[in-house]
Amino acid sequence: MKTLYFDEPEKIRATQTDAPDAPGPGQAQVKTHRVGVCGTDLGGYMGKFPFFKYPRIPGHELGVEVVAVGEGVTNVKVGDKCSVEPYMNCGECYPCKKGNTNCCTKLEVIGVMCDGGLRERFNIRADKLHVGNNLSYEQLALVETLAIGCHAIDRGGVEQGDDVLIIGAGPIGLSALEFARVKGARIAVMDLSQDRLNFCKQTYGIECGIVPEQDGSDMSQALEFTHGNGFALVVDATGHQGSMSSAMKYCAPTGGLVYIGITKQDLVFPHVAIHKPEVTILPSRNALPKDFPYIIDLIEKGTIDTGPWITRRMAFDDVPEQFVELITPAPGTIKTVIEMD
Ligand SMILES: [Zn+2]
Numbered sequence: 600m601k602t603l604y605f606d607e608p609e610k611i612r613a614t615q616t617d618a619p620d621a622p623g624p625g626q627a628q629v630k631t632h633r634v635g636v637c638g639t640d641l642g643g644y645m646g647k648f649p650f651f652k653y654p655r656i657p658g659h660e661l662g663v664e665v666v667a668v669g670e671g672v673t674n675v676k677v678g679d680k681c682s683v684e685p686y687m688n689c690g691e692c693y694p695c696k697k698g699n700t701n702c703c704t705k706l707e708v709i710g711v712m713c714d715g716g717l718r719e720r721f722n723i724r725a726d727k728l729h730v731g732n733n734l735s736y737e738q739l740a741l742v743e744t745l746a747i748g749c750h751a752i753d754r755g756g757v758e759q760g761d762d763v764l765i766i767g768a769g770p771i772g773l774s775a776l777e778f779a780r781v782k783g784a785r786i787a788v789m790d791l792s793q794d795r796l797n798f799c800k801q802t803y804g805i806e807c808g809i810v811p812e813q814d815g816s817d818m819s820q821a822l823e824f825t826h827g828n829g830f831a832l833v834v835d836a837t838g839h840q841g842s843m844s845s846a847m848k849y850c851a852p853t854g855g856l857v858y859i860g861i862t863k864q865d866l867v868f869p870h871v872a873i874h875k876p877e878v879t880i881l882p883s884r885n886a887l888p889k890d891f892p893y894i895i896d897l898i899e900k901g902t903i904d905t906g907p908w909i910t911r912r913m914a915f916d917d918v919p920e921q922f923v924e925l926i927t928p929a930p931g932t933i934k935t936v937i938e939m940d
């Protein structure tokens with residue numbers, strides 16, 4: 600069966616592998632239909648992602664079909680269309696026991712720390728499959744990306760009418776934006792790229808697009824939008840040390856700052872910048888199982904429109920040659936989806 604490997608940084612290989620054995624107890628065998636590509640995959644390809652081991656079958660944003668179930672599986676049946684929750688947790692550690700499975704101390708994300716879904720079929724724990732029979736496989740492949748933003752907005756405790764600033768209008772920032780909208784927040788977006796701000800205006804009606812500037816005009820815009828208060832919640836989706844170290848300046852007193860993006864560098868800021876206004880800093884990692892059925896329902900109801908999200912489709916057979924083009928995306932590119940069939 601068709602399988603794609605990252606053999607080492609910048610080495611992609613499409614090959615044939617043996618079909619998997621029958622699924623074991625608690626497992627399902629799935630056929631992969633659609634695979635979303637994200638920054639983690641690009642980082643893995645370039646050798647820049649610290650947890651990536653080689654050789655590796657990438658692919659963690661998946662729209663799959665159940666083709667067989669093992670003993671004891673009751674949550675899915677053959678023929679079900681599913682989104683995959685790619686976070687393999689242990690169920691035994693302190694965060695797992697508290698229900699914070701996203702922070703499992705032994706967490707393995709498929710496609711990153713163990714093999715993922717860029718192959719025709721594979722076996723997976725059935726409890727990690729979330730059924731969405733009314734969605735397309737493409738939509739199901741987007742659920743995981745959306746879950747990242749969903750969890751971030753939950754971490755921030757956004758309520759109706761809250762002023763929310765999203766910093767970084769790439770795919771992760773946009774996923775947070777979707778859920779800030781669902782919560783009924785008043786949203787502003789900050790990005791270095793005017794093209795991205797225009798996209799947010801055209802697609803989501805976000806009137807307040809802010810370009811960070813040295814001259815302080817960004818702060819004036821932020822204060823004007825929030826009637827002088829600052830934002831109830833700032834979501835930093837840049838993964839940029841400089842932005843993350845100073846993002847609290849846009850927070851209202853007693854506001855929150857969520858970090859979704861990750862940097863390997865230290866964040867340095869004066870303590871008073873968070874102490875005086877009692878700003879709460881909330882890192883947000885992965886997502887929770889409950890986010891998946893919630894998002895599937897929102898897409899089904901049309902509350903979230905996945906239409907603007909997919910800007911490129913790539914056939915599996917073209918991936919070895921074309922994947923490198925995704926490193927420098929064309930303007931306006933949000934999400935590329937690989938089509939297995
Ligand atoms: Zn991803």
Ligand SMILES: [Zn+2]
Pocket residue numbers: 688689690691692693694695702703704705706
């Ligand atoms: Zn655990």
